[in-house]
Amino acid sequence: MKLDISGQRVNLRMLKKGDALVIFHQANDPEISRFTSLPHPYALKRAYDFIKKTQQQIRRESAYELGIELKESGQIIGMMSLMDIDYHHKNARVGYWVGRSYWGQGFASEALGLILHFAFKKLKLHRVSAIVMHLDIPSVRVLEKAGFKLEGRLRKANFENGVWVDDLLYAILREEYEV
Numbered sequence: 001m002k003l004d005i006s007g008q009r010v011n012l013r014m015l016k017k018g019d020a021l022v023i024f025h026q027a028n029d030p031e032i033s034r035f036t037s038l039p040h041p042y043a044l045k046r047a048y049d050f051i052k053k054t055q056q057q058i059r060r061e062s063a064y065e066l067g068i069e070l071k072e073s074g075q076i077i078g079m080m081s082l083m084d085i086d087y088h089h090k091n092a093r094v095g096y097w098v099g100r101s102y103w104g105q106g107f108a109s110e111a112l113g114l115i116l117h118f119a120f121k122k123l124k125l126h127r128v129s130a131i132v133m134h135l136d137i138p139s140v141r142v143l144e145k146a147g148f149k150l151e152g153r154l155r156k157a158n159f160e161n162g163v164w165v166d167d168l169l170y171a172i173l174r175e176e177y178e179v
Contacts, residue, residue, distance in 0.1 A: 012066040026099035035136040090126035
């Protein structure tokens with residue numbers, strides 16, 4: 001199965017083996033792991049294993065962990081994931097990261113819009129949620145800009161760099177997306 005979702009400046013696409021090195025370099029940035037579940041340091045073998053896992057998940061339609069590809073260069077600049085898909089209850093969770101040199105340029109917002117369109121129009125989901133650490137203000141802005149609503153706060157859910165951090169639970173419903 002080939003999966004490509006085309007946008008104005010970015011595409012969401014399946015990862016291929018040749019993407020491992022760029023994922024390794026970008027994911028190895030401590031600023032990326034700071035607000036994600038990515039380990040630091042990030043090993044090259046982990047990138048190859050991750051790519052293989054994402055291809056299997058897409059074939060099984062259990063998750064869509066897609067590379068955010070910059071259209072002008074064909075380079076992967078981050079990841080956009082639709083995971084924990086529950087087809088019976090028609091919901092899933094989204095997660096994402098963008099390489100530091102691409103921050104603040106609207107790429108995460110565009111990629112989130114693409115995966116929401118896929119989730120609501122192609123997969124016919126009813127609800128998409130996201131969990132973000134309360135200190136990750138740029139990600140909070142991306143979610144709110146896309147129409148996500150804050151549903152709750154999971155107090156001291158993570159212990160990051162010697163500090164307890166809250167998780168914020170956001171979600172968007174199909175009818176909110178279609179407004």
